Amino acid sequence: MKPDSAAIRKRYDRIAPYFEGMEAVMEGLFFKNWRKKCWAKVEGHHILEVGVGTGKNFDYYPKDARITAIDFSEKMLKQAVQKRDRKNVNVDLELMDIQSLCFADNSFDTVICSFVFCSVPSAVKGLKEVYRVCKPGGQVLLLEHVISSNPVLAAVMNLLNPVVVALVGANINRNTVKNVKACAFTSVHVDERSSDIIKLIEARK
Incomplete structure (x- = not known):
């Protein structure tokens, strides 16, 4: 049985005070630069960030x-509120x-979402909601880690996925590019700088 939103929310509530420390190394080595690239593509005046963490x-x-x-974890959002007030964002x-x-x-x-759809129980349902609230001609930017195209690595990721989900509520074997392309977007583009397991996806409504 797949974990539902309540179960995943509890896991993120549990790790919220330690979350930045848990990801500090990966954030410094990889994620920080990808976040800059993703946000550099933002257009327009009215922006929604989903999964603010x-x-x-x-x-x-x-x-x-x-x-x-927005975020669905009250404890993660509490951390964001404190940071917002501290940095005057x-x-x-x-x-x-x-x-x-x-x-x-x-x-x-x-x-815009960064490393969010790994934790959404129904990725397709979440993508349909993102599409719905985006203006016609507007864009959806997704920075996501996905399952590898390498069969051996993909098999390992599939094997480890239940353990990772149980610990932190995140799936490491999602095929998010395929899910986005299955939605009603007029165009879907994967940034050419994307790696095998980190994809920067640009979709246009």
Whole structure:
């Protein structure tokens, strides 16, 4: 049985105070540069960040944009609130699940997520919600780790996935590019700088 949102939320609530420390090495070596590349592609004035977590993207927010950021973990959001106040970041933070967004259709110029869909129980449902709230002609930017195209490494990732999900609630074997292409976006492009397991996906509504 796949974990539901409540089970995954509890896992993120549990690790929230230690989350930045847990990922510090990977953040410094890899994720930080990818976040910069992803946020450099943001367009428009009204931006939605889905899965804000502890606020790791605050340093990359465009200065002149109106930004709303959500997370489904109350404890992770609490960390983000503290960081927002400490850094004086201009962002509205809300507790919300990507699978059921409380925003009107066609609300945002850009919807952006970084390392989020690994933790969404129903990735397709989450993508449909992201598509719904994005304005016509707007863009969805996804920075995600995905299953490897190497059969041997993919087999290892599939083998380890239940353990990783049980510990932190994140799947390491998602095929997010395929899921995005299955949605109704007019175009889907994978940044040429993407690696085998980290993909920067640009989708246009």
